[in-house]
Structures are given as structure tokens and as C-alpha cells.
Amino acid sequence: MSRAGKFLRDNGLTLVFGLLFLGALVGQALTGHAMAIEERVENGFEPVSLGRYLTSSEFAVDVAENWQSEYLQFSLFIVATIWLVQRGSPESKRPSQIGRESDEKQIVGAHAEPDSPKWVRAGGWRTALFSRSLGLTMLAVFLVSWTAQYIAGRSAYNADQLVAFQDPASWAEYLFSADFWNRTLQNWQSEFLAIASMAILSVYLRQRGSPESKPVGAPHAVTEESG
Structure with a gap:
């Protein structure tokens, strides 16, 4: 398997839901903009551009x-x-x-393994914060x-x-x-x-x-x- 293929396989959950998030956000922006135009026209105001709507409160x-x-x-x-x-x-x-x-079950401190995150082995406030x-x-x-x-x-x-x-x-x-x-x-x-x-x-x-x-x-x- 190529490096790109391995990356896609190993990160598929994050990538798929990230793309779904972006798609939903774009959809929300477009439909929200359409609703904003409709409301403004009904109230006698000028339609708002998409760019201005995206920067609106x-x-x-x-x-x-x-x-x-x-x-x-x-x-x-x-x-x-x-x-x-x-x-x-x-x-x-x-x-x-x-x-x-x-600590033993959480693999912390003296129980940390060689490939454990560095702050797990560091002890003190760094381990407490990372935990x-x-x-x-x-x-x-x-x-x-x-x-x-x-x-x-x-x-x-x-x-x-x-x-x-x-x-x-x-x-x-x-x-x-x-x-x-x-x-x-x-x-x-x-x-x-x-x-x-x-x-x-x-x-x-x-x-x-x-x-x-x-x-x-x-x-x-x-x-x-x-x-």
C-alpha cells in the first residue's frame, strides 16, 4: 500500500467527518444566505451579498x-x-x-513505556496537565x-x-x-x-x-x- 493510501486508511474517520463538516457548513452558509435575502426583501431592504453574510453576526x-x-x-x-x-x-x-x-493502569510515571508521550514520563505539572x-x-x-x-x-x-x-x-x-x-x-x-x-x-x-x-x-x- 502506498504512503498516501496508508494515510487515508489510518485517518479515514477524521477525514470523512471533516469533509462532512465542511459540506454541511457550506450548505448552511448557502441556505442561510438565501433566507437572509428573502427576509431582507420582505422587509424592504437591499439583498446582502454572500461575502457580507458570511462575516455577519x-x-x-x-x-x-x-x-x-x-x-x-x-x-x-x-x-x-x-x-x-x-x-x-x-x-x-x-x-x-x-x-x-x-498509575499502573494509566501507564503513568514509573509505569510509562518507552514509546509513551514525553510528558507522561516527565512527572510533575507536565504529567498532571497532559493527564x-x-x-x-x-x-x-x-x-x-x-x-x-x-x-x-x-x-x-x-x-x-x-x-x-x-x-x-x-x-x-x-x-x-x-x-x-x-x-x-x-x-x-x-x-x-x-x-x-x-x-x-x-x-x-x-x-x-x-x-x-x-x-x-x-x-x-x-x-x-x-x-
Whole structure:
């Protein structure tokens, strides 16, 4: 197999979903632009160009509100599964393994292997930071996305307020506004439902060949086993 072929095979999951993401984002941009033109024409305004729409707060808030909810889902799930379990789900650890686990099981410090990441063998703050790097990165992306939603959402909200000859909202007013929390909570509830559904449905249902599922013949009570 050629080097390019090996790269595509070894990174297929990331590449395919990356392309799906780009395709969906382009589709959102085009359909959102069409809707923006329709709304402006109906209200007696000039149509907006695609370039201007892509740099508008209207587009930014729609993108950011979806991103923040997805990364909130992952950051919460990563941390919650340290301490919480769902017996029989491949998404969960065994009940006997609740907690941060031993250095030996985590291959940390004296138990690090020759090809372990350098910071695992370094000890001190570097090992501590690396040990939490996935959750912290997901949390950071969530906070950045949520902040972007807040900033862009206020701008879009105030634009609508001015069109309706209403007073614009201050930063504090928008933070506690129904618009901000409606945008936020309508995404959060779907992410929480998805996690709960995946955790419990994977106890009783199977998908042959997927690591997100137990082996087809595995008993329902078996936990932390993928097929």
C-alpha cells in the first residue's frame, strides 16, 4: 500500500467527518444566505451579498451556538465518565473501576513505556496537565464557542431591535435575555438527550463491527467491551 493510501486508511474517520463538516457548513452558509435575502426583501431592504453574510453576526451566532453545545457534550461526557457508570454500556467503565484509576493502569510515571508521550514520563505539572489535556481542550473550545455565540448573538439581537425601533440590549441585559438562553438551551437539551440515549441503548442494542457497540453476542450486563 502506498504512503498516501496508508494515510487515508489510518485517518479515514477524521477525514470523512471533516469533509462532512465542511459540506454541511457550506450548505448552511448557502441556505442561510438565501433566507437572509428573502427576509431582507420582505422587509424592504437591499439583498446582502454572500461575502457580507458570511462575516455577519447572524451567520456567526448560528455556527457558534451549535459548536458550543457539541463541545459541552464532549467535555462533560469525558469528565463524567471518570466517576459515573452505566452498567452494560460500552460507553462506560466497569463499576469496579470508578475514579481516576491507578498509575499502573494509566501507564503513568514509573509505569510509562518507552514509546509513551514525553510528558507522561516527565512527572510533575507536565504529567498532571497532559493527564487532563483532552477534557481541558474540549472545555476551552466550548467556552470560546459559547463566548462567540454570546457576542455575535447580542449583535444580531440588537440589529433586530433597531429594525423594530426598540432599544438595543446591553451586555448584561443580553446575558440574561430569553434570546440568549433559548439559543443555548435548545442545543444543550438535544446533546444531553443524545448522550443518555447512547449510554442506555448500547446496553441492549448492537452494531456489528463498531467499537461503539459490544460484540453482537455479548450479554447485556457486560460493560466496557467493544466489538
